[in-house]
Every structure is written in structure tokens, then in C-alpha cells.
Amino acid sequence: MVTPIRVAITGAAGQIGYALLPRIANGDMFGPDQPVVLQMLELPIDAAQDALRGVAMELDDCAFPLLHDMVLTSDPNVAFKDANWCLLVGSKPRGPGMERGDLLRENGPIFEAQGKAVNDHAASDVRVAVVGNPCNTNALIAMNWAKDVPNERFSAMTRLDQNRAQAQLAAKAGVHSTAVKNALIWGNHSATQVPDFVNCTIDGRSAADVIGDEAWLTGEFFQTVQQRGAAIIKARGKSSAASAASALIDHVRDLTTPTPNGRWNSVCVPSDGSYDVPEGLISSFPVRADGKGGYEIVQGLELTPFLKEKLAASAAELAHERDEVKALLPS
Ligand SMILES: NC(=O)C1=CN([C@@H]2O[C@H](COP(=O)(O)OP(=O)(O)OC[C@H]3O[C@@H](n4cnc5c(N)ncnc54)[C@H](O)[C@@H]3O)[C@@H](O)[C@H]2O)C=CC1
Numbered sequence: 266m267v268t269p270i271r272v273a274i275t276g277a278a279g280q281i282g283y284a285l286l287p288r289i290a291n292g293d294m295f296g297p298d299q300p301v302v303l304q305m306l307e308l309p310i311d312a313a314q315d316a317l318r319g320v321a322m323e324l325d326d327c328a329f330p331l332l333h334d335m336v337l338t339s340d341p342n343v344a345f346k347d348a349n350w351c352l353l354v355g356s357k358p359r360g361p362g363m364e365r366g367d368l369l370r371e372n373g374p375i376f377e378a379q380g381k382a383v384n385d386h387a388a389s390d391v392r393v394a395v396v397g398n399p400c401n402t403n404a405l406i407a408m409n410w411a412k413d414v415p416n417e418r419f420s421a422m423t424r425l426d427q428n429r430a431q432a433q434l435a436a437k438a439g440v441h442s443t444a445v446k447n448a449l450i451w452g453n454h455s456a457t458q459v460p461d462f463v464n465c466t467i468d469g470r471s472a473a474d475v476i477g478d479e480a481w482l483t484g485e486f487f488q489t490v491q492q493r494g495a496a497i498i499k500a501r502g503k504s505s506a507a508s509a510a511s512a513l514i515d516h517v518r519d520l521t522t523p524t525p526n527g528r529w530n531s532v533c534v535p536s537d538g539s540y541d542v543p544e545g546l547i548s549s550f551p552v553r554a555d556g557k558g559g560y561e562i563v564q565g566l567e568l569t570p571f572l573k574e575k576l577a578a579s580a581a582e583l584a585h586e587r588d589e590v591k592a593l594l595p596s
């Protein structure tokens with residue numbers, strides 16, 4: 266039998282967890298031949314642990330062929346034990362009128378403890394994807410506390426923003442979303458994120474040329490993508506969950522399968538100084554994976570002065586967030 270992958274999921278009984286776990290157990294994340302063990306972490310309070318037990322009962326009731334085993338726990342050291350992937354979702358979502366950065370004080374400390382637990386207990390090939398907001402800076406905190414884990418094993422998620430940009434461009438061009446390729450987000454997963462309309466193509470041509478409406482691209486398109494999370498919260502009363510879970514499936518697949526020639530995906534990874542984003546910040550870049558655990562930031566993409574200015578502002582916001590959490594970083 267193929268050795269099962271151990272996947273730790275924090276906040277497993279939350280709304281993203283509920284949408285995510287059946288998809289992983291069904292093989293959507295690691296493929297139809299890869300068994301999984303789900304190691305599910307929830308808060309050490311009765312309501313959360315009861316809800317987690319209920320989720321596990323439902324997973325049992327799905328009789329997924331690939332679901333090898335489940336671990337239910339309130340202890341990060343148990344959840345991350347021998348984990349090959351740690352999906353850090355558990356944290357507070359924002360409410361109406363809040364920015365994601367407003368969560369830093371409350372959620373940041375979670376990622377210090379979890380970074381240490383990943384370091385001490387996860388498998389030697391562990392990879393970590395952070396979803397809990399503000400995800401870039403939370404990933405930065407976890408990465409800094411996991412001293413023995415190479416930095417490039419840490420990522421945060423802008424795949425949802427990429428998918429949103431793709432859908433908006435397709436709708437405007439009157440084509441199916443599959444006609445849009447290389448949709449791309451730069452910078453922070455926040456209201457300053459930068460959806461690229463120059464390097465993205467529609468039916469093989471630059472999206473900017475196909476749409477031919479610069480005012481829409483730099484105005485409505487930009488704001489719709491930047492504010493989509495807030496719009497979902499306003500409409501649903503809760504933040505995106507099904508689309509976030511689906512994007513996390515995409516995110517992990519993007520990093521574990523070889524990226525086709527000429528393509529890239531948006532992943533927040535530690536900056537090596539590319540595109541003038543200060544080294545060490547976790548920023549969204551165009552990323553290509555080799556399918557063997559490695560990846561590269563795609564070099565040489567041309568940005569317009571408008572996009573360059575927006576990316577500089579988003580990188581400055583990331584630097585500001587890092588300064589805000591200085592007390593949570595190792596000295
Ligand atoms: N990066 C992205 O694109 C997106 C990020 N998010 C973020 O994902 C996070 C989770 O969202 P939801 O699932 O909707 O929230 P939720 O409130 O429904 O679920 C969060 C779960 O995490 C648990 N939790 C909280 N602290 C924990 C800890 N220290 N250890 C383990 N579990 C813990 C809670 O008990 C709860 O069950 C939020 O921070 C949200 O803002 C949401 C959508 C997209």
C-alpha cells in the first residue's frame with residue numbers, strides 16, 4: 266500500500282475546515298491514489314471538541330476509500346506529530362468593517378506556538394500552508410519560530426484571490442474562466458493586494474489588450490478583487506469558506522505538482538528580494554513548482570508603473586505588519 270500522507274489541519278471544526286476535510290479525504294488535494302491521515306486540531310474547549318467529534322463522525326460516514334485514519338486533538342504537539350503537511354487555518358475570522366490586519370494581535374500568538382510545534386514534531390519533509398488571517402504575517406511568525414525547517418517550506422494563500430481575479434476577467438471578456446491563464450496576485454493578502462492584468466492572458470493575449478478598458482482594469486476590477494472577501498462577509502454574514510477551502514486544495518496542488526510550461530500560480534512565499542519586495546517578507550509572487558518539493562519565483566515579468574507602485578505599497582504594508590509583530594518574533 267502507498268504510505269499515507271499525514272495532514273494536520275488546525276481549526277478543523279470551523280467553517281473552512283468543514284468544507285476542506287471531505288475534499289482532502291476524497292483525494293482532491295493529494296490525488297486519487299494517495300491515502301491520507303487527517304490530524305485535526307481544535308481549541309481545548311468543549312464546544313470546539315464536540316464539534317470536531319461531529320465532523321469526524323461525518324467523515325467516518327462518508328466511508329472515503331483514501332481516509333486511512335484520523336487524529337482528534339487539542340494539542341498542537343499531537344496534531345503536528347510526523348505531519349507532512351500542516352494547514353494552518355484555525356484562527357479568528359474578521360467581521361464586517363474590519364481589515365484582515367486588525368486580527369494580527371489576536372491571531373499572531375497562535376502562530377508562534379504552532380511554529381514551535383511544527384519545528385519540534387512534524388516530519389522532516391514538512392510543508393506548511395497558512396490560511397488564518399492575516400495569513401502572510403502569520404506565516405512569517407510561524408516560519409521564524411520553526412528554526413530547523415527551511416523557510417521555503419512555508420507559504421500563505423492568495424490562490425483564492427487569483428481565482429477571483431480569473432473569474433472577474435472572464436466575466437468582463439464574456440469568456441469561460443478557463444480561457445483566462447496566469448491570473449496573478451502580487452503582495453499581501455489584504456486590501457492592498459495587486460491583481461496583475463498585464464501578464465495574465467485571455468485566449469492567449471494580454472488581458473489588458475483583450476479587455477481594452479484601462480479605467481475598468483485599474484478601477485472596478487482592482488477594487489472588486491481586493492474587496493471580494495469583505496463583499497462575501499457582507500452578503501453571507503460570515504467569511505468565504507467553500508471558496509477558501511477550494512483555493513487551499515488548489516494551493517497545495519500548485520506546490521506539489523509540476524507547473525505546466527509557460528504557467529505560474531500565485532503563492533505567498535518568503536521574498537528573496539525579487540521585484541523589489543524586501544527579502545524575508547512573505548509576499549505573493551508568480552511561482553512555478555517542480556513537482557519534487559521545490560519551486561521558483563518566476564523572474565522577468567514586466568509590470569506597468571501603476572502595478573509597480575501598487576506592489577511597492579503592498580510590500581510596505583507587509584513590512585509594517587512585520588514591525589507590528591516584532592514582539593512575537595524570536596529576538
Ligand atoms: N487566506 C485566505 O484566503 C482566507 C483566510 N481566511 C481566514 O481563515 C481563518 C479561518 O476561517 P473560518 O474557518 O471561516 O473561521 P471559523 O471561526 O469558522 O473557524 C476557525 C476555527 O479555528 C478554531 N481555532 C481558533 N484558534 C485556534 C487554535 N489556536 N488552534 C486550533 N484551532 C483554533 C476555532 O475553534 C474555529 O473552529 C480566519 O482567520 C479567516 O480570516 C478565510 C478565508 C480566506
Ligand SMILES: O=C([O-])CC(=O)C(=O)O
Nearest residue numbers: 359365398494495504505
Ligand atoms: O476576507 C476575509 O476576511 C476572509 C478572506 O481572507 C477572504 O475571503 O479572502
